[in-house]
Amino acid sequence: MTSRRASSTATLAIAGFLIRIHFLIHHLKPHGLGRTAWIYWPTQGSMIIAATAIWTMAYLLFSTEEIPVIFAWGCVLMGAAWITAVILNNYEHIFEIRSSSAIFSFYVTSILAAVAILQTALDPGSGPSYPLAPLVVFALALSAGFIVEAWPRGNTRVQQLSSVGMYGKANLLSRLTFWFFTPIISIGLHRIITADDIKGQLPQSLAAYSGYKRLSCAWNEALLRHRRSSTSSRETSPSLFWTIFRNSWKMLVPVLLSRVAIVLFSYTLPVLLKELLDYLEHHESKPVSYGITLAFGMFTASLFASLLNTYNRYQMLIIGVASRAALISMIYRKALRLSAGSRNESSSGKIANHMSVDADQWWDAIVYISMWIEIPLALAISMRMLYNLLGWSMLAGVLTMLSLLPLQAWQARAFQSIQSGKLKAMDERMRLTTEVLSSMKIVKLYGCLITFGVYALWGGPNFTPGTLTPQTVFVSMTLFAMLKGPIASLSDATTSTIGVLVATRRIQQFLLKEEVDEADIVRSESLPRNPLDPVISINSASFSWASPLNSPESRQDSNEHTALLSANHSPPNTTPPTLQSIQLTVHQGDLTAVVGRVGQGKSSLLSAMIGDMYKLDGLVELHGRVAYVPQQAWICNATLKDNILFGNEYDEGKYRQVLFACGLEPDIAMLPGGDLTEIGERGINLSGGQKQRVSLARAAYDDADVYLLDDPLSAVDAHVDRHLWDNLIGPSGLLRKKARILVTHGTHHLREMDQILVVKGGSIQERGDYSQLMSFKKDFYRLIKEYTALERRRSDTTIRRRQSKDVTAAQELFAGEGIDSDDPSAENEATTDQDTSDDETKGSTKPVQEQDVEMQKAKAVLIGAEKMNEGGVGFDVVLYYAKEA
């Protein structure tokens, strides 16, 4: 038996080592840092000595008739395995900077085997005598090699030169015991651990970007394979769930194997227990060392089972965290690429749910997924062992436990409902939880009592009343106790797996949503070589917000549509376009205004240029980098500075220039933390005008070639409007050399435009400069006149209101602006001023005292560090650990 086990272990080791050598050579690059000589040579030496010793033993065994020849062959294979380990060790030192886990595990297995054989060899009455000397040399050589290998390599030159983090450098023992994390814990003894302390120390597989790249590549490949496959229909899609599993297979295989090992180690315990009880009953026939070895074996088996269990859970969590991060990145990137139609179907709340709830399932439930290896294996082993012990009588116990399963399921459901009740009333939750916990105890005890009763009645083989020996009672009780684990986990594993499956399917459906068609717009990142060539050129193009494939007509004719597609024709274009017959050219440095009444398609024209709309026909060409400032300013939850830099490198000169051009300097001076003040959802709300200027500053700092500005001056008051025009957007502003397209409702800057486009009913009705358009006396002329009249009425009302309040202030204000009643633009400027946008007022013109109070409050909320619990681990925690151990 022992010889067969030795042969199969050695054969498995040889196969494993060869696979590892192949992996190292073909999948990794040499680290090029040299070899850690004082670890390399001693370990190589120990392994060679061990192989020689075991071969010597094989030689001696071949010449004795006492021991079966198969044992000698086991030794030959063991020697061969250690020579393969020598070759592997050589490659490990070239490609890896940490000790090989494979060799490490083989060390442990071989040492334990050698100790077991030594124990038998040392026992005078145990039968055949083994050659002791080579066996001792074998065990000593391996122990020496193991000690050198287990020694942390942290101080070696190779590890110090390497940029890999503490996890990457840790050997298997260190990872199993989390020893590698000790430096961080000791930092925690002296001060608070910060994110910087663990930066770069954790496994690379946890980095969100690399995880995202791997998973999105795997998903795209799966989609491609599915599309190419002749059997797949258009309605089906590959499974994201299996794609995630396939993508993590390199990490999953060792983790799942470790689950198998945990089950095997756990079930060694009852076997050893039975042996020990047998030995205690008939201890005269065997030496004391046998009993000690059995007890030591039980200790080692539980030790390995719990070490592997921790390792398994940790690795599963790593897989869960990496998958969750990759999924969140994929959802985020997808959200940026959704077509107009898909955006209408997916609200931002729904997308946020995919990120926070659905993706989170991977982190919550991943541990349970590995249970699907453990549960069937554990059930099979325990039932087999119980059968050996009790015969078919074991069914009585097993069925009794299984009959408690629905009760457990009910218990789990009750627990779940109590959990959700927590959100409604904390007191109610406390009361119910206590009730359920106490009833859970009763049910468990009740389960044990029933099982005991069943043994007593049908304890003998095959349901006959029998004698209960200590071996039968203790061993079968241990086995039944072990059986309860997998049975109890069954409902958790099922619920969690279903939860992950449902959540992943929801994410999958989102990821399969239609995206903007990149081919709609011909883009080039660089500007045209000839400055006279346009940067934007739109030729006879029509655009729609609705997908041409989703129009009712096209849905009705879906069969025809498929036939047409297969015949290589375009689908019939039945969607009414939002924009039609668009003809436009814009050159570098051009300042173009887009004007028109509300809802005529001004913003849509900009959306069409950035590819947000479906292009129905025509040609769109765009050169250079494009910056788009939407009507609704978008601010993210970060500091004002980060909102402007937005990932770009900080350049003091450029940053200051942009702040000045956008008129943000006075605002920053007022903010409690200057430009480091946190703004966005959690921060103070900036006024609409301030947000719009931060948005403009972000675009300006990005230094793009084409600026698409959707009415950015609508929320600012007159003097800020003038400042932005003079210093940023206008002919002498910071962006003067860039192509700018400005959608505007104001009329006061139109005289300075190179080109004005009048949009009406989704098409460009008129184009030209201000005087040309006024001379046409068409839509533009009417628009300006109407606007002027409207503004004059508004202006009169406001002036009257102001005069009654503060005559002097109003006089000063209008005198300064120099209103010319014949000039609509100048009048507008004045009106915009007295409008004194409510938004801006919020940010800048409140009474000073009131602002001070608000700022103080904001300062406390925004700049305060996140609340964190500090202190040592209490005695109760230590006690809890001790009890669990």
Ligand SMILES: Nc1ncnc2c1ncn2[C@@H]1O[C@H](COP(=O)(O)OP(=O)(O)OP(=O)(O)O)[C@@H](O)[C@H]1O
């Ligand atoms: N995201 C969208 N999805 C679907 N339809 C849209 C979308 N945005 C605009 N539309 C539609 O396109 C048409 C033109 O709207 P658009 O916003 O371009 O007009 P506008 O001239 O910019 O108006 P305003 O001056 O009020 O901003 C309208 O019928 C509007 O309902």
